[in-house]
Amino acid sequence: MADAPKRTPLYDLHVELGGKMVDFAGWEMPVQYPLGIMGEHKQCREKAALFDVSHMGQVILKGENVGEKLEALCPQAFSTLKEGKARYGFFTNETGGIMDDLIVSNAGDHFFVVVNASMRHQDIPHMAAHLEGVEVIEIFDRALVAVQGPKAEDVVGALCPAARGLKFMETMLGDINGVECRISRLGYTGEDGYEISIPEDKAVEVARAFLANEDCEPAGLGARDSLRLEAGLCLYGNDIDNDTSPIEASLIWAIQKRRREEGGFPGADRILREIAEGPSRKLVGLKPEGRAPARHGVEVQSADGQNIGVVTSGGFGPTAGGPVAMGYVSAASAEPGTKVNLMIRGKAQPAEIVRLPFVQQNYKR
Amino acid sequence: MSTYFSEDHEWIKVEGDTATLGITAHAAEQLGEIVYVEQKETGESFEKSDEIGVVESVKAASEIYAPVDGEIVEVNGSLADSPATLSEHPEGDGWLYKIKLANAEQLNDLMDLDAYKAFIA
Numbered sequence: 184m185a186d187a188p189k190r191t192p193l194y195d196l197h198v199e200l201g202g203k204m205v206d207f208a209g210w211e212m213p214v215q216y217p218l219g220i221m222g223e224h225k226q227c228r229e230k231a232a233l234f235d236v237s238h239m240g241q242v243i244l245k246g247e248n249v250g251e252k253l254e255a256l257c258p259q260a261f262s263t264l265k266e267g268k269a270r271y272g273f274f275t276n277e278t279g280g281i282m283d284d285l286i287v288s289n290a291g292d293h294f295f296v297v298v299n300a301s302m303r304h305q306d307i308p309h310m311a312a313h314l315e316g317v318e319v320i321e322i323f324d325r326a327l328v329a330v331q332g333p334k335a336e337d338v339v340g341a342l343c344p345a346a347r348g349l350k351f352m353e354t355m356l357g358d359i360n361g362v363e364c365r366i367s368r369l370g371y372t373g374e375d376g377y378e379i380s381i382p383e384d385k386a387v388e389v390a391r392a393f394l395a396n397e398d399c400e401p402a403g404l405g406a407r408d409s410l411r412l413e414a415g416l417c418l419y420g421n422d423i424d425n426d427t428s429p430i431e432a433s434l435i436w437a438i439q440k441r442r443r444e445e446g447g448f449p450g451a452d453r454i455l456r457e458i459a460e461g462p463s464r465k466l467v468g469l470k471p472e473g474r475a476p477a478r479h480g481v482e483v484q485s486a487d488g489q490n491i492g493v494v495t496s497g498g499f500g501p502t503a504g505g506p507v508a509m510g511y512v513s514a515a516s517a518e519p520g521t522k523v524n525l526m527i528r529g530k531a532q533p534a535e536i537v538r539l540p541f542v543q544q545n546y547k548r
Numbered sequence: 549m550s551t552y553f554s555e556d557h558e559w560i561k562v563e564g565d566t567a568t569l570g571i572t573a574h575a576a577e578q579l580g581e582i583v584y585v586e587q588k589e590t591g592e593s594f595e596k597s598d599e600i601g602v603v604e605s606v607k608a609a610s611e612i613y614a615p616v617d618g619e620i621v622e623v624n625g626s627l628a629d630s631p632a633t634l635s636e637h638p639e640g641d642g643w644l645y646k647i648k649l650a651n652a653e654q655l656n657d658l659m660d661l662d663a664y665k666a667f668i669a
Binding site for chain 2: 214215219220221405409474475476478498499501506528
């Protein structure tokens with residue numbers, strides 16, 4: 184029997200705000216609020232939106248040379264990650280697939296790691312088993328909220344002026360209404376913004392303080408998904424998984440030069456070979472010409488009717504103003520501009536391979 | 549003239565042997581903002597429980613199942629360009645089809661407004 188879904192420290196606030204609660208990866212989370220997915224999406228692109236991402240796994244790694252040890256599990260250069268910096272990465276398996284993606288921050292006396300809600304149960308034992316001499320501490324008493332959008336700096340900066348000084352992928356400890364929080368300038372919407380780790384007993388108070396700003400509205404998982412899709416960001420379990428390599432997933436940018444040259448991470452054989460020779464399939468953007476959304480699992484065919492791939496994420500892009508999708512196609516068909524067909528309910532719907540993202544990313548570099 | 553409701557959240561407004569068919573306000577609210585409507589064509593016949601269209605919201609695709617046997621005599625073509633009409637006026641301008649009833653007795657299996665209100669309560 185499955186366990187009852189868990190609740191984040193912000194559960195009561197979601198209900199109070201009219202959130203429609205659904206089970207997501209074993210957590211009761213708001214999929215939307217009364218504003219609606221479309222409105223929440225636009226709120227985030229135009230002003231600021233507050234997301235509860237407390238279901239994600241927050242982990243503290245303590246010990247000597249944590250960054251170097253993480254390099255045995257991930258193809259990122261974490262040994263050279265400077266204090267106060269954060270970096271996107273992933274755990275790879277022995278066959279070069281992706282076990283999960285994560286954000287690693289160097290917090291000075293420890294490393295702070297955030298992993299996907301659905302993969303906590305795998306990632307924590309994985310790190311505990313392989314990071315010798317490192318204390319792996321899963322944090323259960325802190326909420327995590329994301330404040331995202333062009334007004335995020337004003338929303339967060341009004342309560343913590345020092346946060347204005349952070350650049351994209353930088354992290355700090357900051358005081359918000361007398362509460363010490365970990366504030367990191369990053370997110371997963373394609374917009375500027377912050378993720379803020381807050382002690383659970385102060386989470387509602389801090390969230391309310393953000394929401395008191397007229398430019399900030401709560402947004403749910405529905406908008407989070409359409410925002411990340413338009414921004415061309417992969418969702419673990421949909422677009423990347425144990426079978427897809429980071430090179431196939433167009434994540435080569437996340438493997439730093441030294442690691443490409445030296446290898447020394449799980450699955451390096453395949454990953455380095457694909458870097459040299461090119462992968463057999465590639466994650467691409469797919470822009471349907473009509474209005475029918477192409478969702479996860481839709482077959483991609485070439486113009487002459489051959490199966491060339493599959494949609495891994497797709498739906499309606501409120502900012503793009505129409506359907507958007509991403510998926511894997513054979514490398515020979517991956518060139519932007521290639522005409523393909525998406526087989527939606529048995530009917531061929533014309534689409535074009537396009538470069539990701541669908542909307543410009545607006546990070547504060 | 550009377551209006552019937554199905555357990556699949558469709559309404560059907562009968563005028564003689566023809567009827568107008570759509571999804572209920574309750575269904576539209578549950579679906580959220582509708583971004584795409586796939587419809588059958590005029591002249592197509594269907595039986596009760598056949599899929600006669602798909603409504604896609606930002607969240608998901610939902611099939612529409614025929615509440616009765618019939619034939620499509622008119623399609624609300626305006627939904628192709630403005631699917632939002634279905635969200636905003638599901639029981640008015642957001643109608644899906646006008647149909648010719650093949651078996652009016654099937655209407656007896658559907659609910660009236662009070663029964664439907666109790667059904668969704």
